[in-house]
Amino acid sequence: MSLVNEVRKAFYLDSVALMRYSRTLAEMTGVDEAAMMMGTPANREIMTNAGLLGPDAEGAEGGDLIIGIRGRDDASAQAAIAAAKQLLDQPSGRAASNDVWRPRSIRAAVASEPAANLALISVSGEFAVAEARKAIRRGLHVMIFSDNVPIADEVTLKREAAELGCLVMGPDCGTSIINGVPLAFANKVPRGRIAIVGASGTGIQEVSCLIAAGGGGISQAIGVGGRDLTADVGGISTMMALDALERAAGTEHIVVISKPPAEAVAKEIVKRIGESEKTFTVCFIGAEPGALPANARFADTLKAASVLALESAGVTVDATAASNPQPAPSGRDRIIGLFSGGTLCSEAQIIFARAGRPVVSNVPIPGAPGPAEPETADRLIDLGDDQYTRGRPHPMIDPGVRDAALADALRDEVTGIVLLDVVIGYGAHEDPAGHLARQLEDAAGHGPLIVASVTGTEGDPQVRSSQVAILERAGVLVAPSNADAAALALACLSGGKP
Amino acid sequence: MEAIEQANRAAVGRMLEADPVLIDVVPACEAIPALADGRKILHAGPPIEWDRMCGPMRGAIAGIAVFEGWSAGLDEATAMAAEGAFEFHPNHHFGAVGPMTGMTTRSQPVMVVENRTFANRAYCTVNEGLGKVMRFGGNDAQVLKRLAWLRDVAGPLLAKALRECGGIPLKSLIARGLSMGDEMHQRNVACSGLLLRELAPALARTSQDVQLLAELLSFMGGNDQFFLNVGMATGKAIMDPVRGIECSSIVTAMSRNGTDFGIRVSGTGDTWFIAPVEMPEGLYFPGFTETDSNPDMGDSTIVETIGLGGFAMGAAPAVAGFVGAGAASEAGNYTRAMTEIGYGENPEWTIPALDYLGVPTGIDIRLVVETGIAPTINTGIAHKEPGIGQIGAGVVRAPMDCFKQALRAFADEMGVSGQ
Structure with missing residues (x-):
């Protein structure tokens, strides 16, 4: 055992800094005890009691710094003394931390950012309404990403918020772009004069990306939640969003996207559109086109919605699919579609229905006739549906959710084509195409054809063209849109003739 | 909700209107007449009896019994305490507070x-200084001798000076201390100096014996924590008028006795809500580790109750280092985190490094339970055995269970069914 003292005359350091240094030294190998203290009588007593004060430190006074090391042997003690001197001579000289404080409650967040007027709520569904209430009582609009909120709570909350003049986007609202800021799952699209109000997250993503690809831009994209246009909710948020956009000078054209609304709600919306001074595209996926006022046109697919919106904004679009079909393996005439976006799955069903091919789906579009022989019919599956995501992330976050179904489809001997969507953007997986390419490695060349689309833009973190390139290298036929991919799949099946 | 908001506004209003002034030093039995009869010992924290007391508390009780002449020695005092020869009461029940x-x-x-x-x-x-002291359970001859000196020399000298100068206003003194790097719990260097500076002329005018005056000045000048006890009395003086405001969910006291942590809430009167006290995390003097440490102790959490200590960490980056891996540059985050559970800010007690953010003021039990953020407390750490004293300093959280219990009781009081 070896005790070594060293004294620095007239060298002051704060006691907390010294305690931290002492701990560093005490943790060195071969050091039994270590202390660095100013030589005040109280400190000298502490060091004496700890067996850290020897004759070498006898003359030290209050303004002197004492280093005391008790080591297993002299070499260990001397090494610690050297380390101590290094700590004294070369203080860290840089900020040890860049940790920025983040508020943990809506109240504190508002206090730190008083100009904020929107809260994005993404907590477990059972707490979402309580948090949303806190927000609207502070005058904030809310976007509720959470799902599993009872519909009765949604109705009450939306009514309360409307009283307070606050818009509730959601619950289960996956996508919004407010003042150019993408929220939750959304893409980097240019700003422009087209607004979207949508009860479908992937619907908003697909339409906004196609508008961007066609040279248009988005003023606002307002998600309202999948149930807003049901009879229970009555379109409260959709109507508020339309009112707000009516007043917004930067918006000329408005696209409304939803599953077929309840009849009474559809009527209200159409009436409201008729009173508007702006032009509209109405895209009720799976609904029959009803009578619309002169300032509105009906789109039966997301792609058609983007084309009509672009035309209204004065952009002409070449809407023909750019990809060349290839013949699917002969003797295999079944298509299996595995989608991460629910509305993309619905859109594909419409394309298939139009081509006279009834499909099996876990999310069938209303009124679609079921196939005569469901066992061998085409299957278009939404893997984002609850039955696949219970206890798992959404396939847009974790593309692995699709792996098992994809492997089954690739092995299936009557399947000629596998149809896929790849959705990128903020919130989505960092490289869904790469993940898909790895799953396809073994199947390349001898299995079914793979047809896909990529919903996204060049500005997205994953970069659309890079994702497309990865898929094409893996042998995937990539179409410019989801609707085009569905059409391409059908064309490939009919022998590769467009 | 509206009634609670009004009550809390009133409660915090009283806190901010307070005008604490250090006016005198007197024997405890003069200030608290109940102490004159019998063998009464006031202790830190919520009520506790001898068999549940921690080591340092027992050590201090033995020491103080000898000091008061109730026992001839420490062993006899301990035996007497176990037999019930002394009456124990919380300081808080007599308008007092005491550290550790x-x-x-x-x-x-x-x-x-x-x-x-x-x-x-x-x-x-009066704060005893560092080293072996009674507040950390020290009780040997040196400790008792210092207590006698405080009683016979320091107390009377301070009393004369304070009476002569009409008292020292404390609100602005604390404001200056905050801007000089004190948070008034672990760090009182600036305020101790400021107080001494304010008192010095009066001390000089009223002391006849230069030798004794020099002793006092040297004692105060050598004790960086001298102001802690002044700050604590300030806290108690500020919070007492906030007690018993119907419908107010503001905490009026937080306190620990080394075994239990207790809080009191304005709207639930003088009920203590009690949970087991937690272990501080911190840095230790050489020769000691966390296995030696006693759980959290003392009435000093009254300073956090008024927005100082852990709540004012941003003013004192140097003490932030006590928290395990915490960096000095993160000190402000502690204060900002406490804004989540504070009703408002103190416009006079501001922190320059946080762009003059006022210290978070008025702990609202509803916000504590809702956010899951328990008050941060800066504290000294005592050795778990009596008679050894302070072995380190660190940070500890108030136990969440106190706040949950209080909220349930508060909800009952308000006629709201809690779960």
């Missing part, structure tokens, strides 16, 4: 802080 073990008995000098706005007074003993 918080011993207050009849002949000890107590500092008197008067809240001039509400004409109430609060008391705290």
Whole structure:
């Protein structure tokens, strides 16, 4: 055992800094005890009691710094003394931390950012309404990403918020772009004069990306939640969003996207559109086109919605699919579609229905006739549906959710084509195409054809063209849109003739 | 909700209107007449009996019994305590507070802080300094000798000076301390210096014996924590007028006795809500580790109750280092985190490094439970065995269970069914 003292005359350091240094030294190998203290009588007593004060430190006074090391042997003690001197001579000289404080409650967040007027709520569904209430009582609009909120709570909350003049986007609202800021799952699209109000997250993503690809831009994209246009909710948020956009000078054209609304709600919306001074595209996926006022046109697919919106904004679009079909393996005439976006799955069903091919789906579009022989019919599956995501992330976050179904489809001997969507953007997986390419490695060349689309833009973190390139290298036929991919799949099946 | 909001506004209003002034030092039995009869010992924290007391608390009780002449020696005092020869009461029940073990008995000098706005007074003993001291359970001859000197020399000298100068206003003094790097719990260097500077002329005018005056000045000048006890009495004087406001969910006291942590809430009167006290995390003096440490102790959490200590960490980056891996540059985050559970800010007690953010003021139990953020407390760490004293310093959280219990009781009081 070896005790070594060293004294620095007239060298002051704060006691907390010294305690931290002492701990560093005490943790060195071969050091039994270590202390660095100013030589005040109280400190000298502490060091004496700890067996850290020897004759070498006898003359030290209050303004002197004492280093005391008790080591297993002299070499260990001397090494610690050297380390101590290094700590004294070369203080860290840089900020040890860049940790920025983040508020943990809506109240504190508002206090730190008083100009904020929107809260994005993404907590477990059972707490979402309580948090949303806190927000609207502070005058904030809310976007509720959470799902599993009872519909009765949604109705009450939306009514309360409307009283307070606050818009509730959601619950289960996956996508919004407010003042150019993408929220939750959304893409980097240019700003422009087209607004979207949508009860479908992937619907908003697909339409906004196609508008961007066609040279248009988005003023606002307002998600309202999948149930807003049901009879229970009555379109409260959709109507508020339309009112707000009516007043917004930067918006000329408005696209409304939803599953077929309840009849009474559809009527209200159409009436409201008729009173508007702006032009509209109405895209009720799976609904029959009803009578619309002169300032509105009906789109039966997301792609058609983007084309009509672009035309209204004065952009002409070449809407023909750019990809060349290839013949699917002969003797295999079944298509299996595995989608991460629910509305993309619905859109594909419409394309298939139009081509006279009834499909099996876990999310069938209303009124679609079921196939005569469901066992061998085409299957278009939404893997984002609850039955696949219970206890798992959404396939847009974790593309692995699709792996098992994809492997089954690739092995299936009557399947000629596998149809896929790849959705990128903020919130989505960092490289869904790469993940898909790895799953396809073994199947390349001898299995079914793979047809896909990529919903996204060049500005997205994953970069659309890079994702497309990865898929094409893996042998995937990539179409410019989801609707085009569905059409391409059908064309490939009919022998590769467009 | 509206009633609670109004009550809390009133509660925090009283806190901010307070005008604490250090006016006197008197024997405890003068300030608290109940101490004159019997063998009463006031201690830190919520009520506790001998068999549940921690080591340092027992050590301090043995020491103070000898000091008061109730026992001839420490062993006899311990035996007497076990037999029930002494009456134990919390300081808080007598308008007093005490650091760590918080011993207050009849002949000890107590500092008197008067809240001039509400004409109430609060008391705290004089800080003993560092090393082996009674507040950490120290009880040997050296400790008792220092207590006698405080009683016979320091107390009377301070009393004369304070009476002569009409008292030292504390609100602005604390404001200056905050801008000089104190948070008034772990770090009182600036305020101790400022107080000494304010008192020095009066001390000089009123002391006849230069030798004794020099002793006092040297004692105060050598004790960086001298102001802690003044700050604590300030806290008590500020919070007492906030007690018992119907419908208010503001915490009026947080306190620990080394075994239990207790809080009181304005709207639930003088009920203590109690949970087991937690272990501080921190840095230790050489020769000691966390296995030696006693759980959290003392009435000093009254300073957090008024927005200082852990709540004012941003003012004192140097003490932030006590928290495990915490960096000095993160000190402000502690204060900002406490804004989540504070009703408002104190516009006079501001922190320059946080762009003059006022210290978070008025702990609302509803916000504590809702956010899951428990108050951060800066504290000294005592050795778990009696008689050894302070072995380190660190940070500890108030136990969440106190706040949950309080919220349930508060909801009952408000006629709201809680779960």
